[in-house]
Amino acid sequence: MLPVTAPPLSCLEPRQLGLVDYLATFEAMQKFTETRDPQTPDSLWICEHSAVYTQGLAGKADHVLNPGNIPVVQSNRGGQVTFHGPGQVVAYPLIDLKRAGYYVKEYVYRIEESVIKTLAHFGVTGHRVSGSPGIYVRLDDPTSHAALSGPRHPADPFRGLGKIAALGIKVSRHCTYHGVALNVAMDLEPYSRINPCGYVGLQTTDLSTIGVSVSWQEAADVLGHKLVTYLSP
Numbered sequence: 001m002l003p004v005t006a007p008p009l010s011c012l013e014p015r016q017l018g019l020v021d022y023l024a025t026f027e028a029m030q031k032f033t034e035t036r037d038p039q040t041p042d043s044l045w046i047c048e049h050s051a052v053y054t055q056g057l058a059g060k061a062d063h064v065l066n067p068g069n070i071p072v073v074q075s076n077r078g079g080q081v082t083f084h085g086p087g088q089v090v091a092y093p094l095i096d097l098k099r100a101g102y103y104v105k106e107y108v109y110r111i112e113e114s115v116i117k118t119l120a121h122f123g124v125t126g127h128r129v130s131g132s133p134g135i136y137v138r139l140d141d142p143t144s145h146a147a148l149s150g151p152r153h154p155a156d157p158f159r160g161l162g163k164i165a166a167l168g169i170k171v172s173r174h175c176t177y178h179g180v181a182l183n184v185a186m187d188l189e190p191y192s193r194i195n196p197c198g199y200v201g202l203q204t205t206d207l208s209t210i211g212v213s214v215s216w217q218e219a220a221d222v223l224g225h226k227l228v229t230y231l232s233p
Contacts, residue, residue, distance in 0.1 A: 011041070011042065011228075011232070012042050012043065012044040012093065012095070012227065012228045012231060012232070013041055013042065013043050013044065014043075014044045014046060014224045014227075014228060015043060015044065015045050015046065016046045016047070016220065016224075017045055017046065017047035018047060018048070019047070019048050019049070019050065019086065020047045020048075020049065021049070021050065022049045022050070022052045022054065022073055022084060023052075023073055025045070025047065025049070025092070026073070026075055026178075029045070029092055029094065029177040029178065030076075030177065032094055032177070033094065033172050033173075033175050033176075033177050034172070036094075036096070036175060038096070038099070040096070042093070042094060042095045042096060042099075042100075043093075043094045044091065044092070044093050044094070044224060044227055044228065044231075045091070045092040045094065046089065046090070046091050046092075046220050046223070046224050047090050047092075048084075048085075048086055048087070048088055048089065048090060048216065049084040049085065049086075049088070049090060050085070050086065051070045051083070051084070051085040051086070051187075051190060052070060052071050052072075052073055052083070052084050052085070053067055053070055053071070053072045053073070053081055053082070053083055053084075053190075053194060054072075054073050054074075054075045054077075054081065054082055054083075054084065054168075055072060055073070055074050055075060055080065055081050056075060056077045056078055056079035056080050056081070056082075056168050057075075057076060057077065057078060057079075058078065058079060058080050058198070059074075059079070059080040059081050059198070060080065060198065063080055063081045063194055063195040063198050064081055064193075064194050065193050065194055065195065066193045067193060067194075068193065070083075070190055070193075075168075075178070076170055077168035077169060077170045077178035078168050078169055078170065078178075079133070079166075079167070079168040079197060079198075080195075080197050080198035081194050081195070081196070081197070081198065082166045082168065082181070082194075082196060082197060083190045083191050083194065083196070083204075084181060085186050085187060085190060086186060086187075087183070087184050087185045087186030087187070087206070087208075087216060088181050088182065088183050088184060088186050088206075089181070089182045089184055089216060089219050089220045089223055090179065090180075090181045090182075091179050091180050091181075091182075091223055091224065091227055092177060092178060092179040093111070093176055093179055093227060093231055094175070094176060094177055095107070095175065095176045095231060096174060096175050097171065097174045097175065097176060098174040099174075099233075100231070100232075100233045101233050102233070104169075104171055107169070107176065107231075108133060108167065108169065110230045110231050111167060111169075111179070111180050111227070111230075111231070112128060112133070112134075112135055112165075112167065113226075113230050114180075114223065114226040114227045114229070114230045114231070115135045115165045115180060115182060115223070115226075116128075116135060117226045117229075117230070118182065118219070118222050118223045118226050119135070119137070119164070121222050121226075122207060122212050122214055122219075122222075123143055123212065124137060124142045124143060124164075124207070124210065124212060125137065125138070125142065125143060125144055125145050126164065126165070127147075127148050127161070129148070129157065129158065129161070132157070132158075132197070132199075133166075133167040133168075134163055134165055134166045134167045134197065135163070135164055135165040135167075136158065136161040136162065136163050136164065137161065137162055137164050137205060137210060138160060138161060139160060139161065139162045139203065139205065139210070140160060142210040142211070142212075158199065158201075158202050158203065161203070162203045162204060162205030162209075162210075163196060163197070163202060163203070163204045163205070164182065164183050164204070164205050164206065164207070164210075165180055165181060165182045165183065166180070166181050166196070166197060167179075167180045168180075182219060182223055183204065183205065183206035183207065184206055184207050184208065184214060184215075184216050184219045185206055185207065185208035185213075185214075185216070186206050186208075188204055188205070188206060188209065191204040207219065
């Protein structure tokens with residue numbers, strides 16, 4: 001009888017959680033990270049949240065303009081305020097970076113690359129903007145493969161762009177939590193009540209708004225697959 005070989009601890013194990021409360025998920029990530037040891041397998045939690053604004057460690061109260069009845073939750077991730085809601089795929093990689101063999105800067109690059117490849121799967125070209133984590137699309141031509149070139153407009157570095165994926169992470173004892181949110185088909189109005197990611201007037205968009213009809217489940221499956229691929233050691 002052949003021996004059964006356990007999967008490597010650094011192999012991501014995707015778990016789809018469905019629609020879950022943000023605060024409860026945040027607390028579960030914290031507990032997972034605080035109690036894990038060098039033998040704990042990495043994991044990838046994929047979910048969506050009920051409507052909620054989340055503040056990062058750098059978040060300023062004046063970037064929350066009019067939350068109305070949407071709760072505002074303080075978190076310990078990097079970055080400033082963002083919005084989560086139904087129709088958005090949220091992915092939380094729980095990875096031991098020391099074991100994976102790469103550093104935080106490369107980790108961020110790999111997450112962004114996973115989003116870019118996911119968008120490409122649906123015929124959309126994603127772009128990075130230097131100094132502004134996350135992924136953006138050209139609002140006038142989301143399928144254009146032309147690279148962003150030249151300096152961005154100094155008064156409006158995001159002119160002509162819409163943010164389609166937001167990134168916010170936390171690293172504790174070389175282990176990651178929080179993650180990335182990809183807008184699929186959601187109510188974008190709540191973004192108008194904040195300065196998204198701390199930028200006044202930053203436009204946000206989703207796949208539906210730019211003409212891509214795809215289910216939450218399909219987007220979650222593709223993004224999960226890309227994250228497993230690009231976050232591998």
